[in-house]
Each structure stands twice: as structure tokens, then as C-alpha cells.
Amino acid sequence: MSSLEKKFTVAMKSIARRSDLKAYVEKTPAIYQLLQSAAAKYVTGEKRQDGLEAGRRLVDKGYAISLEYIGENTTDVQACEAAALELSLLIQALAERKIPARVSFDLSHIGLSIDGELAYKHLTALASQAQQVGIELFVSMEESAKTDSILWIYERAAAAYANIGITLQTQLNRTTQDLNDLQPVPGRIRIVKGAYQEPEQQTIPRSSALNERYLQLVEQAIRKGHRVSIATHDESIADEVIKREWIHEPGVEFEMLYGIRPDLSSRLKNAGYPVRIYLTYGHEWYLYLCHRIAEYPPNLFQAVLDITDVGMVDSVLDYE
Template structure:
């Protein structure tokens, strides 16, 4: 058993490195057979390439009484025109959700809409999206990225939130700096999503999966609630979910948020108990990096990916929520 765990950890580290290899990504994109095989695996975690695919998945999950988040996948976009195009897609997503009367949250990486090119561009794009979403009931949520970007992400977020209150922010529990980052948000309104963290980080910057990480996670949830925030507990860790529920925080503005295609059985059980559950749906053609992250954060997903590839048809995760 220890050898299996060791192998899974090594596989996770390897996948985190592979995810950043642009040469491998390019090879996948220009090799039709390989692209097709990996797309079968990605279909479990990505609703499709188009906005319509994402919205349709969201519509079906809303019909099952789940709350939803939608993300147009992308990050580290360095060309300003491409950043503007990504922001236009997100604005169109906000508008379409509003037109259809779908209550939803729209999430995105700041490096997709400007941060990788210029901080001022990121601020302008975020404010533009916030103004587009104002009055629609659609909530914007900034995702978190590698720790090397954290200072800049928080700086952009704070500037935008000062003008457009209510934008949400994601915090990563495994980073040693995060308790201080949360304290630094005191006085800035908006909900918080707390994740464990999935990026490969230096040992001095983060702690690994452990009881200590779970305790830090719980303390962050408690601190965020004490600030009067709504909190998304974004984890598939049942031990952690049970610990949150045992503390009586349900009903204090707390919800559980699970990724699309991962543990639909758990999402269903939590919803059946009466807990608020949100499903985080992604769409777009930048699925390669996302697939690598989903497998890396839970290495047994590699076995599922192999089964999906061998099965010959794309997975249909929506059927597992019904």
C-alpha cells in the first residue's frame, strides 16, 4: 500500500510538471489521434468547447437543485488582444446567463484576462466585467494561481473590489501565507472560496496533504465566517467535509463546492442531507492543462482517465448527477 501511495505522489508531481510543458501541449494539439484520446478523458471534467456546452451543463445541474459556477478555461495569456477576447467571452457568458434567468457564479483566472500581460490591463478587465455583471445577479469570482502571482492577484482584486464590492476571491490553504492574506482582506467585502491548493510549490511556501493542512483549512473557514463572509468550502475530502459539518457552520453562509465530474456521488449525498452544494463547471478548448491538474490533485483519477480513453466514447458525467 505504501508503494502505491508513493507511486501516486510521484505521478502527481510528474503531471504538475507535464502540465507546464508547452512543447507537450503543442504535440497533443497537432497529433489528431493523441488529441482525440485525451479529449475522451477530459470530457469527464470539461463540459465542452463552447459557451453553449457550459450553459447546458449548468442548466441541467440547476434542474437537479445544485448551485453552479462556470469557468471559461484559460490562464497565462500574454497577448493583450487575446486577453481582451477572453474578457469578452466572459462578459458574453454573464449576459447569456442573465438573459436565461440562470443564477450562477462566473469564475476565471486573472492571468487569462490580463495579469500575464500587464497588471493595469487586468484591473481594467476585471472592473469591466464587474460593471457588466452589476444588477444581473451573476456573481464574479477570481480564482487563485501559483504563489508567485499571489501578491499581484490580491493587489488587482483589492483595487477592483474597492470600486465594485461583491467580487469573490479564492484562497489556497496549503500556502503558509494564506492566514495573513485572509486577515488582509478585512474590510473588503465579498465571498471567499477556500481550496487546499493544487500547484507545485516550494517546500518553504506550502505544506503538503496532512492533518496540519486540514486544521489550517478549518481555521481559515472559521476566520472567514467571523469576518461575515459567505464561504465556499471547495474540497472533495470527506474527512474535511465531515469536520466542517460537525462544527455547525452550515446555515452561516457556507456551501460545499465540488468540481464537475469529480465525486458526483458525494455531491448527491451532501445535497440529499440538505447541505447547499455548488458544482464548478468548466468549458473551453484549453482543456489540456485542466485535465493534467485534475489527475495530479487526485492521482487515482489517472485510472479513470485510462478507462475513459479505453472505453472508446467520451464520458457523460452529467448522467451521474441524476
Template sequence: MVIEKQFADGLKSIARNLDIKEYIQQSPELYPLFQKSVKRFVTGESKEDGISIGDQLIHKGYRISLEFIGENTITKEECVRAKEEFIALMKECGNRGISSRISLDLSHIGLSVNPELAYESLLELAKVAQSNGLSLMISMEESAKTDQILSIYKRVVSEYSNVGVTLQAQLHRTLDDINELFNYSGAIRLVKGAYQEPSDICIPRSDKLDERYIQLVDLCVKANHQVSIASHDEVIYKQVIERGYLQNPNVEAEMLYGIRPDLSKKLKDDGLAVRVYLTYGVEWYLYLCHRIAEYPPNIYIAITDMIQGEKDSTQLY
């Protein structure tokens, strides 16, 4: 366990190293190898890839969430292009009658440039989503951005109830945040938290964090608030199923594409609501690093895919 934690922490640090990222992206030897590994966790590089796999999963009985990968965009022009891609994605879903949640990082559409740009972009996206019968889910980023993200969310959800927000169970502040968010209509997506944070503001991966996670789910259910249990942890699901939470129409399970498809299928086959979170785009490097860091044994799967060739996860659902 200690070695796995050290490996995960090291990989998270590497994920944020732009020099390493650039080296891999420009390497004619490494880039194709990483592309083979990422196919298991990312649907492809275009919205057509995401929509196609999403449509297949919907026909198998799953709910879906779609995201155009990207975060920490540093120029206004790039932010505008990202916003336009999300608009095109939502219009295509609307035209094809595909019911989906659209997930995004606010730093992908302007937060790292100017919070007002992110607010204005999110407002526009919420309007387009509503007109196409879709919902939006704001992802949570590093704790340094939490106040800004929640502030923008509260402003937008006051006008568009189809917007939700993600909270990290690992942060001590989340207990206060979630009680305040019950005053707003948007769905809440609960994750344990994938970011390295200072030890004085968060709970490390442990039984204590599992207890906090269940406590937060309890609060959502008692408040009759819509919540996504975004976890791949069987211990968590065992407890929420025993409490009857997943039979509640306001509660759903949510898992990332390619991570524990066996568990997703089992829950779905048991008649429970399961959402699969699908991503697409070329900025998959950070995403892949986080998927391996969250569950270190995935490194063996990644290496196998590099050797044996590309393999998507659709057939596993």
C-alpha cells in the same frame, strides 16, 4: 502514497510543458483520445455546453460556477478575446435567467501582459456581472502572482461587492491574507492548492494542511464572512458538518464538475448548499492534468474513458 505523490508531481510538471501540450494538440492519434477523457471533467468547448449542463444542475438543486478555461494568456489581443467571451457568457446567463457565479484567472484577461490590463478588464467584467445579477470569483494562481492578484481584487471589490477571491490553504501567508480580506465584502473561496510551490512557503498535503484548512474556515465563520469550502475531501466535510458550518447561510460546499459527484449529491440531498464548478473551452489540457494530479486514481477513469468513449458526468448528480 509516495508513488502517488511522485506521480502527481510529475503530472503537474508535464502540465506546464508547452512542448508536450503542443505535441498532444497536434497529434491526430492522441488528441481525440484525450478529448474522450476530458468530457467527464469539462462540459464542452462552447459556452452553450457550459450553460446547458449548468441549467440541468440548477434544476437538480445545485448552485453553479461557470468558467471559460484559460490562463497565462500572453498577448493583449488574446486577453481581449477572453474578456469578450466572458462578457458574452454573462449576457447569455442574464438573458436566460441563469443564476451563476463566473470564475476566472486574472492571467487569462491580462495579468501576464500588464497588471493594469487585468484590472481594467476585471472592472468591466464586474460591471457586466452586476447588471446581469451574477457574481465573479477570481481564482488563485502560482504564489509568484499572489500579491498582484490580491492587489487587483482589493481595488475592484472596493467598487463592486459581487467580486470574490480564492485563497490557497497550503501557503503560510494565507493566515495573514485571510484576516486582511475580512475588511473587504467579497466572498472567499478556500482551496488546498493545486500548484507546486517551494517547500519553505507552503504546507505539503498532510494532516497539518487539513488542520490549517479547518482553521481558515473557522476564521471565516467567526467573522460572518461568505466562504466557499472548495474541497473534495470527506475528512474536511465531516469536520465542518459536525461543527454545523454548512448549515450557516454564509457557507457552501463547492466541487469541480466530474469530481466526487457522489459526495456532491449526498450533501445536496441532505439539504446543504452545494456549488458545482463547471468549465468549458478548448484550453482544457492543463485543467485535465491538474484534475488527475489532484486525485491520481482518476488516471484509471481517464484511461477507461479513452477506451469506452466519451462520457459526461451530468447523470451522476
């Protein structure tokens, strides 16, 4: 990544956290509609039905799926309750339609930004419901300032419910130790590079060194007996995982975001490797779009094409 791209990435991550810009976008119909066109490549739609329909089509093509109702940093109790209810309805809909899927979410969407016990209450209620219908839940990782709280809540809940997994960010220097500390917890581990803007002294930047640490964490998790989701669009990492034959270990899979590198997803799936597509839906797509552009600056070019209708394509149709 060039120095210009690095600066652009930092700028986009900063824009993503600007609540004033987000509010301005939401209150300006013309801008909202334009950016929503760009977000459509990465977000299935604003309604639960959108996520369910896109998910079913991918399942029919031979992919596993995860579904997320987008949202985080919710600071109103009623909004947290509403988010938890939506997730409950999503679990119910997946069970009724017999769509095999995971359900993912941020703890700050269901109470963490207000009170950890509120998030814990919602997490365990959802885990109990999901366990009864054979659905796995996944807790996403957020900014490093929340990591201790997220892991604390996750470990408490996972001690009672084995159907909860956790996400770890490779970019954080602390993650190797966090993974060690999770040794007794039975849940699946999803390993990502990390999309948040963090203090430099706490992270390692996008580089060959970060890729090497990613591979080390994958190996560490597998050797400790965890089921592992290798969540990356980096073809060099995917090829190395295959070369080292880790993908053949029990419970190991590739996971990729909807709309990003469908060519790679198709290649891996058609080669016989387990591939899961992570789909999102909901109104809170602004932050998600900013992060997709920040992690891979050329996505900005596609966003411009999508805004002008030149590049608008149903992403599901790109998957083979």
C-alpha cells in the same frame, strides 16, 4: 498518500506547466482526441453552449453552479481581449436564460501576464456588467508567484464592486495572513487546498496537517464575517464542517468540481446542504486535466477508461 503517489503528483504538476508538451498535444490530432476524451469527464465541452446546457441541468436538479471559461497565462493582448469578450458573452447568456450562476476566471487569462492594469480594466468592466444583472464574479488563485498581484488587483476592484469573490489556497503558508488582510474586503472567500506545484518552503503538503489548516481557515473566514465557499472533495472535511455546524452559518456552502465525487455532491445536497458545482468549458483543457489527475492519482485510471470508451459517462447524469 503513498510516496509513489506523491512523486506522481509532482510529475503531473510539472507536465501541466510544460508548454512544449501542450503544443505537441494540440498539433497531434490522434493524441488530442484521446486526451480530450479523458478531459470530457471534467470539462463540459469546448463551447459556451456546452457549459450553459450542463449548468441548466444541474440547476434543475437543485444545485447552484459556477461557470469558468478555461484559460490562463495568456501573453497576447488580442487573446486577452477575446477572453474578456467571451466572459462578457457568458454573463449576457446567463442573464438572458435566467440561469443563476457565478462566473469564474483567472486574471492571467484577461491580462495579468502582460500588465496588471489590463487585467484590472477587464475585471472591473466585467464586474460592472455582472452587477447590473445580479451575477457574482470569482477570481481564481494561480501560482504563488502571482498571488501578490492577484490580491492587489482584487482588492482594488472589490472596493468598487461587491460582487467579486476571491480564492485562497490552503497549501500556501502565507494564506492565514492573506485572509487577515482581506478583513475589510466584502467579497466571498473560496477556500481550496491548492493544485499548483510550489516551492516546498512555501507550502504544506497533502496531509492531516493540511486538512487541519483548511478547517482553521474556514473557521477564520466565517468568524470574520465572510461568506465562504468550502471547495473540497475531501469527505472527512465535509463531515467535520457539518459536525461543527459551520454549514449553517449565513452564506456558507460546499463547492465541488464537475465530474469529481458526484456521489458526495448528491449526498450533501440531498441532506439539505447548499452545494455548488464548478463547471468549465473551453479549448484550454490540457492544464485542467493534468491538475485533476495530479490532485487525485486514481483519476488516471478513469482517464484511461474514458480514452478507451469504457468509462465514458455524461457526468451530469451522475448527479442526483
